[in-house]
Structure formats: C-alpha cells, structure tokens
Amino acid sequence: MGCRIGKCIGIALLLFLLVLSNSEGSEEVIHKITVLGNVKVEEGVVRGAVKSREGGPFSTDQVREDLRSVFGLGYFSDVQVDIKTTPKGKEIIFIVMEKPSIKEILITGNDKVKLDDIKEKVTLTSRSILNLEKVKENGEQIRRLYFSKGYYGVKVTHKVDYLETNEAMVTFQIEEGVKGKIKKIVFKGNKKIKSSDLKKVMMTKQKNIFSIITKAGILDEDILKNDTQMLTAYYIDHGYLAVKVSEPKIDLQDSKRILVEIEVAEGPQYRIGEIDFKGDVHTTKEDLFKAIKIKRNDIYSTSAIRREINTLTENFSNQGYANVEISPATSTDEKNLLVHLTFEIEKNRQVFFEKIQIVGNTKTRDKVIRRELRVAEEELYSATGLSKSKDRLKRTGFFKEVELTTSRGSTEEKTNLEIKIEEAPTGALSFGIGYSSIENVVGSASISDRNLFGLGYHGVLKFRLGYETRDVRLSFTDPYFLGYNFSGGTDLYNEHRELNTYSYQITGGNIRFGKELTETLRTDLTYKLEKIKVSDVSADASRFIKEQEGKKVTSALSFSLSMDTRNDYYNPTRGSRHSISLQNAGGILGGDNYFVKGVADTSWFFPLPLKTVLNLRGTIGFVEPYSGRKLPIYEKFYVGGLKTVRGFEYGMAGPFDINKEPLGAKKMFSFQSDLIFPLASEIGLKAAIFWDVGKGFDKFKDITPLKTGVGAGIRWFSPFGLIHIDLGFNLSPKLGEKRKVFDFTMGTVY
Helix, strand or coil: HHHHHHHHHHHHHHHHHHHHHHHHCCCCCCEEHHHHHHHCCHHHHHHHHCCCCCCCCHHHHHCCCCCCHHHCCCCCEEEEEEEEEEEEEEEEEEEEEECCEEEEEEECCCHHHHHHHHHHHCCCCCCCCHHHHHHHHHHHHHHHHHHHCCCCCEEEEEEEEEEECCCEEEEEEECCCCCCEEEEEEEEECCCCHHHHHHCCCCCCCCCCHHHHHHCCCCCHHHHHHHHHHHHHHHHCCCCCCCEECEEEECCCCCCEEEEEEEEEEECCEEEEEEEEEEECCCHHHHHHCCCCCCCCCCCHHHHHHHHHHHHHHHCCCCCCCCCCEEEEEECCCCCCCCEEEEECCCCCCCEEEEEEEEEECCCCHHHHHHCCCCCCCECCCCHHHHHHHHHHHCCCCCEEEEEEEEEECCCCEEEEEEEECCCCCCEEEEEEECCCCCEEEEEEEEEEEEEEEEEEEEEEEEEEEEEEEEEEEEECCCCEEEEEECEEECCCCCCECCCEEEEEEEEEEEEEECCCCCCCEEEEEEEEEEEEEEECCCCCCCCHCCCCCCEEEEEEEEEHHHHCEEECCCCCEHHHEEEEEEEHHHHHCCCCEEEEEEEEEEEEEEECCCCCEEEEEEEEEEECCCCCCCCCCCCCCCCCEEEEECCCCCCCCEECCCCEEECCCCEEEEEEEEEEEEEHCCCHHHHHEEEEEECCCCCCCCCCCCEEEEEEEEEECCCCCEEEEEEECCCCCCCCCCCEEEEEEEEEE
C-alpha cells in the first residue's frame, strides 16, 4: 500500500510541476536528465525508455509518456519524476524504486520427474529482477511438463519470500500425484463419420496394450489443441465445410483415468459443382479434363484438389513450364450444397536446362551418375524426368542421399540443375556362421563392391568353409556393358560339399546379359556350363543317391524377368520386388543333364504406424527332367533355412531319407512374413517377429501338411555392418526334425 501511496503522490507532484512549468512558458529546452534510485538496473536501460532528450524541447506530454515507459519496464515498484527550473533550462529527475531481485530459485516435492528436466522449463534466473507474471508462467510450464509425462493430478504452487536486502526467494512447490492415462476419447454429435475414423486422425490416443512401448494415453494439451485443427481439416476434406469442432473437455476427476470429450457439429456435406480452367491454357480444356480425376458431383475434398494441382503442375512442367502457377478458385452454392471450382493457370515461360552440375561424388565418376539421369542439358525442363532421375540414382545403391535443386540460369528461359549426393559405402566385407546337423558349423565370408573403381561395376568374391563344405565364387557385372544400355557379367565358382552318405563337387561358370525395359522392369539371359562329380557314396545310402554317382555336365540357358518398385535400396518401407525365371538344360544345348526349371518369387513392403514395416515374401518353383534323363540331386529344391522356412534346417522342410539326409524336391512353395519394428532408431536397431510356411514336395498330393515355423530376430545396422539374428521354432516337429534352429550373419561395409 505504501508503494501505491508513493506512486499517487509522485503523479500528483508531477501534475503540479507540469502545470507550474506550463505557466512559465512552453519554449524551454531540457538542460539535464537525471536517474536516481537504481542499483541493479543500468541507468542506460532507463534512459533507453525515455524519449525526452537533453538539449531538446521540453514537453509535458512527452514527460508524462516517459514516466509510463519507465514504469512499463517492469523493473520498478514505483517511479516518480521531479522537474526543476534552472537558468539553463529544465532538469528532469526520474526517481525509481527497484523491485527485488531473485536470490535463489528452489524446487521442492519432485520425486518422479528429474530436477534437471524441470530446470529446463524454468526461464527465471538468479539475480534477475522479480516478475510475478513470469513466476506464474514458469509454474504453468512445470505443470505442462508433468502433464506430458502423465501426471494429470499434479499441483504446482509458488511462494515468494522477500528479504531485507531487497532480494527474494522463489519456491515452486510440487504435489505430483499419481500417474494416469487417457482411458477414453468420446465424440458427440458425429453422425456421418465414425468415431473410430476420427480417432485415427488424432495424435492423442487412448491407453491400449501397447502403451508401454508407444506411450499411447499421454495427454498433451498442445497436441490435443492441434488435434482439433486436424479434425476440422479432416471434416472439410470430406466435404463438411461448415463443421465446428469444439474445444475438448478434459475430465480430470480421476487423474488415473482421464476422459476426453469432443463435440462436433458436422453440418451438411458439399459436393463438387462446375469445374473449369482459366488463364494460360497451353492445350485444349478437353486434354486438361482428361488429366484430372475429380468429376462433377464428387464429394468436395481439399486433398483431392491438391492432388489435381500437383498433377496439372507436373503436366505443365513436363512441357518445360517449370514456373507454372496453378491456384484453385472456389465459390459456394449453399442452396444446392455445391462448390464450383476453377483452376486458374499462369504458365509463364518455357524453361530449358542449361547446366547440370554434380557435387559430392569423390569416388563415383560423373558419367556413372549422368547415365542414370532422365534429363539433359539443352532439353526442356521436366518434373517427371527429375523425379525419375532421383529414383534411379537412389536405386543404384551407390548413394545415401540424393538432392536435386534448380536455380536460375543465364536467362529467364534457362535453369541450372545441381545434383548434390552423399556417397554410401558400396564395399562390403561380410561374415556369417551357421549351425546345422547336416553341415555342422559353416563359416562364410565375402568381399564385394557394387561400385568397383567408381565405374559402377559390381564385383563379388565369396567363400564358404566348414568341416564338410568348401565353396568359392567370383562374380563381375558391368551394368552398362561396353557403354551400351544393357548389362553384362560372368560368374566362376567351385562348390564342394560332403554329406552323410555322399559328396559332390561342382565347377563351372556362366555368362549373363540383361537390359532395362522400363524404369522398374528388366530382363536377363544367362548361359551356364558346369561339371559335376558325385562321389563317396556310402553303402547305406538311398537308391536315389546311388544313382547320382559319377561325372556329368550341365549346359543350361535361363531367362528371367524382374520388377523392382522398392523406395529404398538399403531400408525399404514400401514397394515390391518380383521375379520369374525359366531355365532349360540339355537338348540342343548339349550336356548330360536334361531338365526344365522355373522359379517365381515376390516380396512386398507395407509401411505401418509407429515406423513398423510388414514384409511379405513368397516363392514357388518346379523342376522336371525330360528325354528319359534322371534329375540331378543338386538341381532340386531344398526347403528349410533362412531364405525359405525358418525353424527348419537346410532341406529339412522337404523329403529326407532314413539317414536324415535331405533328398531335395521337384516342387517347392514357401511364404515368409516379417513384422519389423524399431527398438532404437538412433542406432539402427530393429526387432522382427516372423511366421513362415512352406514345403518341398514331389507330387501335389504331398503338399500338405505344410511345414510352419515362427520366431523372432534382430536386425541391427551396427557400426560393424548389418547383424541379422533369427531364432525359429518348428511348431510341429516330426521325427528327424529339430524343435528350434538359430541363424546368425554379420557383415560390414567399407
């Protein structure tokens, strides 16, 4: 009360002096401005709020305004002004009384939230001037922090203790309460759109069985406020232009079980009326109508209109109009519930590519990058060409990041393209180890480079070594053979395997040629020539294995067709990859083995919520001999293991003899499903659960019962490379089959 009385006296004194000064004349100048009473606040801060200037004209109105400005700084509990008349002019004296400064900030009562986390939300600092409004704001920030962690019953109060030294102690007292979750989100008034659909739009979620992992059920008031805007946008996108979404009501009576209620007034649903085009239309309106998908009487949708704008923009951009501007103009017919739509087009000038510059490549040659581009210098600008160019560069697997940016060229009709890339490590040094009752412990190693010498060549050297296995393979591929738009490659290999009742050795090689038919479709032709020797057949081997003994030659030609639409080479989250191949051995090709072999496989990637990806893979195959020849055992299908049915050893999901020796199958089927979800995204650690089913069989009547395996695994893009671990379980193990099988591989890149 004393400060208020002092303030009133100060203002009264000011008015008296101003009246007195006015009576003496208004032409006087300001001789001097003085500030008294400030200790912690710099004098310059006060003078900065004052517009009156020494040597300038004296004005009672300006002094009155200066008084308000100094008080408005918030640093003083009282401000007075004294005006003196001197022979040299007026002297203005500002007398201030400082508010106390903060000596210390204390936080008490926090047990469940770390003190450091709370301090991050507190903007008050020691030795700063006490501002009670900021104290309240800081208390609110602490409350919001607790809300974000699920403590909805929290109470945050503050206390200010004033000291004789004109300082203050600020204490925030916290009563945490119990942790709670959102039990239910209720919508009222929604008749046309289901509550379940509305809940999918919201970032705020109800508590569920996955809340421990997903943190669903946490109430964040800022996110909830944004959710109301998202719900409004969702309704408008479905034609409800007059929708009103009320502010959510939060029931905190039971802080452990929060109820959120949102009321909706949907209003009528609008549809598309007349559709028209205006402005620089470089083609007929009929062509433009063919380019868009929306039609009259469709439900009005803002997202559909945006898609059509993107389509039209791309349409014009592909004709060189890189700077085309398309905006939708709408008019509403409330009587008939229609929205008339006009696309206003300003195409501007045609643009040509002037210079294409590549930056960031230290290993990859420019020509390797340029040959993947679908745009060229001096050609018309093409949005589709740029998009395809980026996709093709990503699919090479040579680059982590690809960024395409355009800039103005030497004239308005020309644009420069900069391709900024970040190269990926394309060399790989991988190691693996497998456990099998058939082969015991088998180690594998390979060294490869998908971008050998920076020329895009693909080279691989692989080894497999175990007590009963010795394999080596050397491969080389040029994706643009001799500079032409088709690939060429060769493989040389030697495989030696000792099984329980026999052993075999294969020495051979092949020549491959392939060509891209479209951006995602390619075809390959392969000729292989192999020399095979089956030996060391034991006396107790099955009759079928004994018939394989001896040396034979395989001469075969195969044709394959494949399609790849995956969005990422390393870590696909959407898209698919499919292939089908047909191989013929013998006949006019010569050799000892005559057979026909076909394999088809498909793999699909589906993005799911919470960065989860579902991968479904399927493979079918058949092989049949002809001309009275016997089918080689090494050309059969061996179902079971990492690539077919996990939970089974190699070949044990198909026929095997009394010695537990896999005999292979003429036909096969396998289906694998993996649900992959992140454990620690920042280090590339993922987990997977899988379910596999399949079988190797000779006759269709033997396809059932199918073999089934389930399990879990780890996928880690570690500093050492990809680590792949799977533990599979055989759900119905039969005689000779293991109950569980463990697979582990590890690789590194360089």
